[in-house]
Amino acid sequence: xxxxxxxxxxxxxxxxxxxxxxxxPDAGHVRVExxxxxxxxxxxxxxxxEATYAEPYPIGEPMLAPTVGRVTASADDTVPVGALVLHxxxxxxxxxxxxxxxxxxxxxxxxxxxxxxxxxxxxxTAWIGAERIARIETGDVVFVSSAAGAVGSTVVQIAKLRxxxxxxxxxxxxxxxxxxxxxxxxxxxxxxxxVTDLLRDALAQVGASGLDVYFDNVGGDHLEAAIRVINDxxxxxxxxxxxxxNAETPLPGPSNLIKLIWRRARMEGFLLRDHLDARGEFEAxxxxxxxxxxxxxVHTEFAGGVAGAWDAFLGMLDGTATGKxxxxxxxxxAGTHGGNDSLDKEANR
Amino acid sequence: xxxxxxxxxxxxxxxxxxxxxxxxPDAGHVRVExxxxxxxxxxxxxxxxEATYAEPYPIGEPMLAPTVGRVTASADDTVPVGALVLHxxxxxxxxxxxxxxxxxxxxxxxxxxxxxxxxxxxxxTAWIGAERIARIETGDVVFVSSAAGAVGSTVVQIAKLRxxxxxxxxxxxxxxxxxxxxxxxxxxxxxxxxVTDLLRDALAQVGASGLDVYFDNVGGDHLEAAIRVINDxxxxxxxxxxxxxNAETPLPGPSNLIKLIWRRARMEGFLLRDHLDARGEFEAxxxxxxxxxxxxxVHTEFAGGVAGAWDAFLGMLDGTATGKxxxxxxxxxAGTHGGNDSLDKEANR
Numbered sequence: 122x123x124x125x126x127x128x129x130x131x132x133x134x135x136x137x138x139x140x141x142x143x144x145x146p147d148a149g150h151v152r153v154e155x156x157x158x159x160x161x162x163x164x165x166x167x168x169x170x171e172a173t174y175a176e177p178y179p180i181g182e183p184m185l186a187p188t189v190g191r192v193t194a195s196a197d198d199t200v201p202v203g204a205l206v207l208h209x210x211x212x213x214x215x216x217x218x219x220x221x222x223x224x225x226x227x228x229x230x231x232x233x234x235x236x237x238x239x240x241x242x243x244x245x246t247a248w249i250g251a252e253r254i255a256r257i258e259t260g261d262v263v264f265v266s267s268a269a270g271a272v273g274s275t276v277v278q279i280a281k282l283r284x285x286x287x288x289x290x291x292x293x294x295x296x297x298x299x300x301x302x303x304x305x306x307x308x309x310x311x312x313x314x315x316v317t318d319l320l321r322d323a324l325a326q327v328g329a330s331g332l333d334v335y336f337d338n339v340g341g342d343h344l345e346a347a348i349r350v351i352n353d354x355x356x357x358x359x360x361x362x363x364x365x366x367n368a369e370t371p372l373p374g375p376s377n378l379i380k381l382i383w384r385r386a387r388m389e390g391f392l393l394r395d396h397l398d399a400r401g402e403f404e405a406x407x408x409x410x411x412x413x414x415x416x417x418x419v420h421t422e423f424a425g426g427v428a429g430a431w432d433a434f435l436g437m438l439d440g441t442a443t444g445k446x447x448x449x450x451x452x453x454x455a456g457t458h459g460g461n462d463s464l465d466k467e468a469n470r
Numbered sequence: 471x472x473x474x475x476x477x478x479x480x481x482x483x484x485x486x487x488x489x490x491x492x493x494x495p496d497a498g499h500v501r502v503e504x505x506x507x508x509x510x511x512x513x514x515x516x517x518x519x520e521a522t523y524a525e526p527y528p529i530g531e532p533m534l535a536p537t538v539g540r541v542t543a544s545a546d547d548t549v550p551v552g553a554l555v556l557h558x559x560x561x562x563x564x565x566x567x568x569x570x571x572x573x574x575x576x577x578x579x580x581x582x583x584x585x586x587x588x589x590x591x592x593x594x595t596a597w598i599g600a601e602r603i604a605r606i607e608t609g610d611v612v613f614v615s616s617a618a619g620a621v622g623s624t625v626v627q628i629a630k631l632r633x634x635x636x637x638x639x640x641x642x643x644x645x646x647x648x649x650x651x652x653x654x655x656x657x658x659x660x661x662x663x664x665v666t667d668l669l670r671d672a673l674a675q676v677g678a679s680g681l682d683v684y685f686d687n688v689g690g691d692h693l694e695a696a697i698r699v700i701n702d703x704x705x706x707x708x709x710x711x712x713x714x715x716n717a718e719t720p721l722p723g724p725s726n727l728i729k730l731i732w733r734r735a736r737m738e739g740f741l742l743r744d745h746l747d748a749r750g751e752f753e754a755x756x757x758x759x760x761x762x763x764x765x766x767x768v769h770t771e772f773a774g775g776v777a778g779a780w781d782a783f784l785g786m787l788d789g790t791a792t793g794k795x796x797x798x799x800x801x802x803x804a805g806t807h808g809g810n811d812s813l814d815k816e817a818n819r
Contacts, residue, residue, distance in 0.1 A: 340728065354744075362728045374723030379689065379711045382739035389738075390731035395703075 186211030259284030419444025535560030608633030768793025
């Protein structure tokens with residue numbers, strides 16, 4: 122449960138692990154045994170009190186997280202017992218969920234984690250950003266930051282499938298190596314120098330004069346460095362700015378925005394919620410790519426079950442994860458809190 | 471003639487006024503008596519040596535400027551003597567111009583200055599920015615900076631014709647009053663406070679919660695203030711950043727670009743050169759508006775003819791002009807340099 126709104130880096134005392142009774146579902150609800158939950162950067166924003174693009178999580182309630190689970194009791198005809206569902210009531214082992222907030226997953230033969238990753242929010246975010254916002258085409262030179270992250274690792278692979286040349290930035294040599302494994306033509310660890318210099322070197326190595334697309338997951342110096350080398354009619358898809366999520370005072374923005382005029386470039390922010398009409402098209406395309414082996418799932422499983430989820434969240438913020446950061450829960454979680462019999466158990470308060 | 475590349479604010483010694491013989495046109499050329507020339511902010515960039523979006527003006531040659539003149543001698547069948555033409559060889563009273571670089575103006579019953587203003591670069595820039603980039607629609611709340619300038623004063627009027635609510639920023643009380651005369655619902659002098667506060671007050675006065683469109687002619691604090699109050703799916707058309715043209719070191723950019731993500735907003739730079747296909751549509755629409763009296767030409771005529779053109783350019787950069795800044799030349803110029811008989815006269819060097 123969220124107990125306090127974090128200032129700067131979140132602390133363990135901002136949340137509390139509690140035992141509660143999870144009873145039978147009321148009419149129109151189902152009970153779900155959660156199998157795996159997601160931890161994502163945007164959660165940091167929703168823990169804060171300032172309204173950003175989503176409602177803050179209320180104090181004194183369990184937080185939300187995209188979660189895949191199996192329905193164990195149902196009081197709604199549309200979501201039967203045994204169904205594999207995606208819902209938002211994570212950060213707990215068992216959840217009572219309105220049936221209207223459950224989505225029975227398509228392609229339920231794929232591993233549960235795929236529904237949080239490639240077929241979930243980060244996968245669809247990558248796809249919308251690449252296809253609808255940046256509109257990556259054959260021959261484009263594409264720069265992707267946070268390229269070993271859940272979104273970035275998918276963008277790298279989509280861009281290669283689309284016939285682009287891909288330059289990747291990541292936060293360690295291991296992550297840069299992963300980006301190369303996923304198909305990036307060049308990948309660097311941004312700790313190895315100024316991003317501007319690393320990017321110029323990378324462009325020289327691929328024989329390109331500039332960028333047609335920058336897929337921005339971090340903001341800050343990456344964004345300024347990218348703007349410095351955009352080609353005419355470049356597209357910058359603003360997906361995230363993890364570099365500033367923990368900043369307590371505003372950081373100055375790029376000093377070279379005038380290049381957006383000289384290069385007639387477009388910079389556009391986007392959120393998945395505006396593109397839900399594309400879900401069917403996206404799922405069909407992505408599931409095909411996964412089954413073909415054309416796109417590889419990349420994820421990090423944090424151990425400890427629900428008791429370990431907070432550390433998993435902090436680890437994800439600190440960049441220790443590659444690909445989608447997930448926490449197996451319940452019978453899938455190594456350190457299950459209370460085990461299956463916590464269901465219907467008396468609260469120890 | 472350009473003699474030196476300006477550092478910071480341009481100086482009189484950066485240019486030199488010289489007398490030269492203008493002879494008969496070679497084959498494929500015409501001789502034009504210039505009637506009126508334009509001074510524009512982008513010229514500052516082309517005087518500098520750094521490649522921006524246009525070639526620098528060469529040192530030791532006359533600079534270029536959009537100019538309207540009457541053909542006085544022709545060695546090309548396509549451009550006859552007597553034609554009113556638009557060309558780039560301004561900063562001089564008579565010019566030899568390749569016929570291929572002359573455009574015979576449509577709507578030549580309108581005053582010559584209109585072909586440099588509403589029907590010229592600034593008018594078409596305003597129209598492209600409003601119609602193709604910002605896509606202003608009925609009901610939009612539109613913020614325009616430099617609203618008494620050549621582009622801004624036209625955007626204000628187009629936005630009102632499209633049914634938008636218009637908030638205008640200008641550089642003096644007189645200019646703000648002009649913007650209100652042109653139809654702006656609210657107009658402020660940005661010297662009267664912080665732009666952020668002035669803009670918030672303006673929004674409150676028109677009963678709006680935020681901006682759907684910001685048409686940016688200045689960059690800097692105006693851009694940051696506008697981003698602070700954008701609505702979902704806002705469009706920011708980047709047209710110019712006059713606030714930084716004279717800066718010798720880069721100024722920090724807006725610190726709140728992350729709002730482009732939260733608000734799913736688009737920020738896009740543009741240059742007229744990519745939209746020349748629209749000229750016919752634009753001219754027909756704008757000429758109709760002018761003849762209907764729906765859009766009013768706004769311009770400042772600087773005196774002194776070609777000898778006064780440099781001071782006119784500096785005055786325009788300093789913001790002393792309202793609307794399109796022009797310099798009448800030759801028989802139209804008050805202080806004609808050498809008069810008509812400078813044609814074919816020996817150079818006094």
